[in-house]
Amino acid sequence: MTRAIKVAHLFPELLNLYADQGNLAVLCQRGARRDVSVEVVPVRLGDPLQLGDFDLLLLGGGSDREQAVVARELFRYADDIKAGIELELPVLAVCGGYQLLGQYYELPDGTRIPGLGAVDVVTKAGPANQRLIGNVAITWDHGSARDHNTVVGFENHGGRTFHDYNALGKVIRGHGNNGVDGKEGIVYKGVIGTYIHGPLLPKNPHVADFLLQRALRYRGHPDHLDDLDDGLEWLAHGTVLRMLSIKTGDQGVTI
Amino acid sequence: MQMIQAIRASIAIVVSRWVATVLRWTGRAGTSLPGLVATRISPQLVHRLLRQLDTCVLVTGTNGKTTTTEYLHALLSQDADRWLVNRGGANLLQGLLAALLTVSDARGRLRIRRAVLEVDEATLPLIAQSAHPRLVVLTNVMRDQLDRYGEIDQTLALLNRGLSDPSVTLVANADDPLCAALAEGRMDTVLYGFSSEVATPGCPDGVRDGAFCLKCGAELTYAGYFYGQFGMYECGHCGFGRVEPHFTGRVSSCDGFRQLEVEEVARRTSIQYSVALGLSGLYNAYNLLAAVAAARTLGVAPDRLNEGVARFSPPIGRMQVFPGDPESVLALIKNPAGANSVLRALIQDPREMAVCFAINDQDADGRDVSWLWDVDVEDFVATVTCQRFYCAGTRAADMALRLAYAGVPRERVTVLAALDDVTGIACGGQVQVLYVLSTYTALHPLAERLPRRLGLRRMVSEEVHA
Ligand SMILES: [Zn+2]
Numbered sequence: 001m002t003r004a005i006k007v008a009h010l011f012p013e014l015l016n017l018y019a020d021q022g023n024l025a026v027l028c029q030r031g032a033r034r035d036v037s038v039e040v041v042p043v044r045l046g047d048p049l050q051l052g053d054f055d056l057l058l059l060g061g062g063s064d065r066e067q068a069v070v071a072r073e074l075f076r077y078a079d080d081i082k083a084g085i086e087l088e089l090p091v092l093a094v095c096g097g098y099q100l101l102g103q104y105y106e107l108p109d110g111t112r113i114p115g116l117g118a119v120d121v122v123t124k125a126g127p128a129n130q131r132l133i134g135n136v137a138i139t140w141d142h143g144s145a146r147d148h149n150t151v152v153g154f155e156n157h158g159g160r161t162f163h164d165y166n167a168l169g170k171v172i173r174g175h176g177n178n179g180v181d182g183k184e185g186i187v188y189k190g191v192i193g194t195y196i197h198g199p200l201l202p203k204n205p206h207v208a209d210f211l212l213q214r215a216l217r218y219r220g221h222p223d224h225l226d227d228l229d230d231g232l233e234w235l236a237h238g239t240v241l242r243m244l245s246i247k248t249g250d251q252g253v254t255i
Numbered sequence: 256m257q258m259i260q261a262i263r264a265s266i267a268i269v270v271s272r273w274v275a276t277v278l279r280w281t282g283r284a285g286t287s288l289p290g291l292v293a294t295r296i297s298p299q300l301v302h303r304l305l306r307q308l309d310t311c312v313l314v315t316g317t318n319g320k321t322t323t324t325e326y327l328h329a330l331l332s333q334d335a336d337r338w339l340v341n342r343g344g345a346n347l348l349q350g351l352l353a354a355l356l357t358v359s360d361a362r363g364r365l366r367i368r369r370a371v372l373e374v375d376e377a378t379l380p381l382i383a384q385s386a387h388p389r390l391v392v393l394t395n396v397m398r399d400q401l402d403r404y405g406e407i408d409q410t411l412a413l414l415n416r417g418l419s420d421p422s423v424t425l426v427a428n429a430d431d432p433l434c435a436a437l438a439e440g441r442m443d444t445v446l447y448g449f450s451s452e453v454a455t456p457g458c459p460d461g462v463r464d465g466a467f468c469l470k471c472g473a474e475l476t477y478a479g480y481f482y483g484q485f486g487m488y489e490c491g492h493c494g495f496g497r498v499e500p501h502f503t504g505r506v507s508s509c510d511g512f513r514q515l516e517v518e519e520v521a522r523r524t525s526i527q528y529s530v531a532l533g534l535s536g537l538y539n540a541y542n543l544l545a546a547v548a549a550a551r552t553l554g555v556a557p558d559r560l561n562e563g564v565a566r567f568s569p570p571i572g573r574m575q576v577f578p579g580d581p582e583s584v585l586a587l588i589k590n591p592a593g594a595n596s597v598l599r600a601l602i603q604d605p606r607e608m609a610v611c612f613a614i615n616d617q618d619a620d621g622r623d624v625s626w627l628w629d630v631d632v633e634d635f636v637a638t639v640t641c642q643r644f645y646c647a648g649t650r651a652a653d654m655a656l657r658l659a660y661a662g663v664p665r666e667r668v669t670v671l672a673a674l675d676d677v678t679g680i681a682c683g684g685q686v687q688v689l690y691v692l693s694t695y696t697a698l699h700p701l702a703e704r705l706p707r708r709l710g711l712r713r714m715v716s717e718e719v720h721a
Contacts, residue, residue, distance in 0.1 A: 013466065019628030025660045063408060134622070154623045197625055202656045232659055235670065236652035243649075 003221040004037040005055040015060035022199035055215040061095030082118045090190035090214040098193035099123045121163040136174025138184040143210040152240035153198035173244040205233045267297035290353030302385035304355040309368040316394030318593040319542045324373040326546035330563035339370040346375040379417030392426040396433035397592035429500040430485035436469035447548040448500035454479030470495045504544040528557040536600035572698040577705040583689040591629035598635040606687035611645035613693040620694040632661035647671040
């Protein structure tokens with residue numbers, strides 16, 4: 001029997017600064033190749049968001065102007081989203097979307113732009129002209145990735161994010177949440193928040209499968225996924241590791 | 256203080272001339288290095304030189320700057336006239352200075368006082384005052400892949416600052432809502448665009464940058480479009496919309512020669528003429544139309560346009576054809592909008608092709624390769640007759656993944672270990688053309704290597720004969 005899951009792509013017309021459709025293409029194809037049908041529903045500004053219909057939310061990043069528009073729109077659903085997350089609703093929130101899930105974004109003058117408050121995460125604007133930019137590699141120990149224990153991509157953010165949850169990974173090279181505490185991203189129940197784009201999922205197929213499995217479980221399907229030929233994926237992944245002078249062995253990266 | 260600056264300027268000129276000489280000896284002429292050195296010694300020098308220009312024309316915008324500049328330079332350089340130009344996309348301060356230094360004497364006086372200069376959007380506000388341009392050509396405003404964060408807003412702010420002098424004539428693309436919004440309300444604006452009769456009816460898909468009205472923020476509606484955000488747009492909320500351009504173009508084809516037909520409207524009379532269009536791709540027709548509009552505004556007679564265009568030699572890597580078996584065509588791709596227009600030109604080519612993407616991630620390419628996922632690769636691979644895809648450059652694997660997720664079977668994608676391997680691509684018998692699409696830093700190395708494809712073939716056939 002075909003297993004089916006439904007993904008809400010929130011505000012694609014505004015939050016697509018870092019090529020989120022790449023993440024969606026990966027989820028759809030990796031699903032299809034295992035007989036899991038992944039339906040993506042774009043939720044545009046003004047559309048009603050029926051949270052109960054979905055097994056995964058994708059929240060990307062936009063420019064400041066676009067993000068302010070989204071924040072206003074999403075406030076209506078803040079309670080629903082928070083409740084969903086507590087019930088293990090999977091969410092992938094990247095860059096601005098990651099910040100938006102938190103309590104607030106604090107501007108240099110101390111003004112706090114409220115977020116959805118779905119998780120206890122806060123972000124503060126960094127010093128002007130000191131964006132955290134570059135290739136990034138972090139550890140990965142959440143899924144069953146066996147010989148792949150890293151996540152790689154590109155980060156480009158001015159905000160410094162802080163929280164006490166589990167990180168998505170420990171920073172090996174790059175800046176991570178804030179350039180200070182060595183954490184990158186967040187994993188809380190079904191939520192993955194991260195500054196890593198590139199986009200995130202094409203070069204990190206283990207993270208894509210982790211999200212697919214969370215979504216399958218959330219929908220009540222068996223979460224088994226067959227292995228795929230991910231030669232190109234790991235080639236691209238390895239390119240970033242090599243560029244960052246990180247040595248890999250049979251057991252992945254020795255950390 | 257004046258004295259010190261003058262001395263610094265003199266030293267800068269001497270040192271940079273020496274650097275330029277050394278570069279010529281070592282066969283590496285044509286870089287911005289002399290300009291870079293001179294800027295370090297005397298940051299004021301570029302402004303001192305720019306102030307001496309009697310007539311300065313600046314070309315800016317996201318895509319098409321280099322080709323438009325070359326076209327315009329060709330159109331303006333009538334027999335006796337000499338215009339300075341900066342070539343090869345050297346459009347930052349040091350590139351402008353390097354070009355100015357080539358026509359400056361040892362005391363910092365310009366021998367040529369007219370210039371067509373390509374200028375980066377961020378450099379425009381820095382030189383707008385000292386260059387005091389007679390005319391600024393604005394090709395388009397699109398998302399570049401460099402530092403994507405909130406970029407369009409920033410670019411528009413830079414352009415607004417660069418165009419703050421109301422006496423400057425702005426030659427702008429009427430089909431681009433972002434360009435047109437910048438042009439609105441100016442004293443002296445010359446608009447160019449394509450004929451609405453050749454527009455594709457309906458609303459373009461996936462438009463991001465021109466999707467919302469710059470005047471009021473409402474969503475724009477389109478009656479038809481040419482490509483990307485270019486089309487017949489209108490804001491239902493505030494009434495902002497496309498106005499009829501002064502120069503309207505359309506591409507026609509006669510005996511295999513492609514022509515740009517131009518209808519020029521001035522003071523309620525209209526004249527028509529056609530100009531030979533050397534380069535393929537609608538985006539290159541836009542570049543020529545922009546250059547024609549600027550040249551006409553500067554007084555070039557319509558019957559002299561074709562002899563001007565005959566002088567045009569396309570900049571490196573703009574659909575540059577290298578003979579071979581099969582021939583190869585090199586094209587620069589540097590951001591989603593530009594890459595999409597190149598892919599659209601490939602779709603128009605009915606020949607059976609092999610395609611190689613050379614993707615680097617140096618600073619000049621953009622270190623973040625996310626932009627590859629914004630390119631409409633799906634549509635391209637579904638339409639085009641392409642047997643094999645090759646990927647080269649530091650981010651070859653990222654591009655290979657992009658192709659795989661766009662639906663290309665993985666066995667038809669080859670990741671090349673080195674850029675050199677591009678010369679060794681052996682196309683199968685039925686392939687009639689090899690397209691090589693390259694980011695900026697791979698472009699020059701490829702332009703050097705692609706002619707060797709011919710050599711390789713020759714060598715092979717000579718061996719067979721022997
Ligand atoms: Zn409007």
